[in-house]
Amino acid sequence: MVPSNIGVYEIIEEVGKGPSAIVYQATNKNTHKRVALKVINASLSSDESLITDLQRSVVVSSSLEHANIAKVYDLGEDLSYHFIASEFIDGVALQTLIEHYKKFDIDHACRIMQEAAKGLSFAHKQGIFHGCLHPGNIIIEKQTGRVVITDFGTSRALFTHNSELKNDSKRLGFIAPELSSDSAPDSQSDLFSLGAALYYMVTGERPAPGLVSTPGAALPQMPRLRAHLPKAPIWLETLVARLMASDPIERDCSAEDFIEEIEVGLESDKNGVSDMAPLGENPFQSQERRSDS
Template sequence: MEGFRLGGRYSLTTRIASGGMGDVWEATDDVLARTVAVKVMRATTDEEPVFAQRFRDEALYTANLSHPNVATVYDYGEEDSLAYLVMELVPGEPLSALVQRRGALPAHEVRSIMGQAALALGAAHEAGVVHRDVKPGNIMVTPGGEVKLTDFGIARAVDGSGQTRTGEVLGTPHYLSPEQALGEPATGASDLYALGVVAHEMLTGRRPFEKNTPVATALSQVNDPPPPLPDDVPSELRALIEQCLAKAPAARPESARELGERLGLPEAGCLDDRAAEDVLGYAAEDAGDVERDVDADVARESLAARSSDPQVRADGALADPTPTPTHSGPRHARPRRRRVHWAWVPASGVALVLALTSFGLVR
């Protein structure tokens, strides 16, 4: 399709990725004179209506998300029964390629990537969207270390609307949560489990759950504990990853936003000031109209004060709910966010619904 023009304005130049539903091309927007990424649906005979609807869903879900760690959607269109999605072209590489090239990553880098991805998931969950396919291939990392979560192609609204058919299991077995493997619906807690698997892989350079077949891998997610992390992983980071990998969804972090904010708190020997500012800076981004006038120096002072304050509990939260101001200039109060609780109903007597045919659509 190189040289093909979609919508009368997007000229495809180079194919940069392939997925389960389509290919991603670098393209030129001839109207706005900028380079973009265009995801083009791969035409099939049997799955075309379902894939086209998933493209529309991805456009709808992602277009309503405004967060620095979510790849921006610019446009959606259909031409000659071919659906396409126009997105921000993110410089850098997928986390999967980064881990393959470098192997195990240092803890401070893992913490930053995991924290930014958690904040992106927090924005999606608070908008009522569960990603359902969190994996290294869907996490882009720029040369400067910024994370962009991509590919909401099989995302599902929290209210249950989506394009999953009866008996169909979507997702990638290596990152599939136990409840999804047991046929339960995915929730925000399922995304956190997948993020825990990703973090484990970043620290070790290999997938924690990998068997000979997709079904065996999914069964391992249900029954097996993850391999131990390296001894040099800082205790707080280790505890957060282990919490994400809890088999019971209710035992995982309370919300993705909470996890991202906890990962933004400095820990001796784990996170430098710059990385902490990055993660906490993204946590401060809000879809509302909260004004922010705290500069980087004040943010650094605030981080140092929190890490040395005896009123800070071990989990990073303030024992005194009224913190002492860090400077005398004007501040705008940030409204307390209602935390998102992700409930889980145990699957009583539910058989494992992972027939091999179910993974025919797994990317």
């Protein structure tokens, strides 16, 4: 059982649990600031290479200051517990919202992904990449609707050192195929994840691990977006298919390109899809945040 105090942090409550860590809402006793405190499982804390990778990731990602990225504050150890302290976002994970609504209105889904892309764009310009982006670590803040990417860098480190995470179907469908060999992430692998998340939001179908959109690829072909959503505009299907190509060169897209192509597409086609989550409905009613760990 985790003690009520770890380092300078006072535990308030558990907010999430996963294969690699338990996440708590906590307070920094010196600054009185609320934080998300991710306490690494004991079985992983003994992995020195993981701790080294996490230290490196925290040093890099802590430099990111952007509205669409959760700020990383600290990596520490106390009472044999290794922990990561980051900005606490009082919100709901996109994964939870998709499970609740099944599908999202195309315009709403695209606007959410544009906001996430703004965070990626900022990080990519600093040469920093997420490497393990999926709907579980994209949070929608309750009060403001702000879209926030969490676990920058640290999620990838945990993924590469945890065999249970590597076999987690909730994550694998969103991770670019070139990262399966523990290759270093880059902008194109993050854009793959963005495209996969958008596919999931508008179709309600989770991308299966190993399925990609490139015809003739060595891996099985992913069903086209319009196979699930016949009324979807062709520009959206084309964009998502390109982002989820098995070959990173075929994606040929920056986060800024993604934002612009979405904007142009939405302007060119105003037709909505009536059987999806309406924009006016409160997505947080009876929902609790599900933190990715």
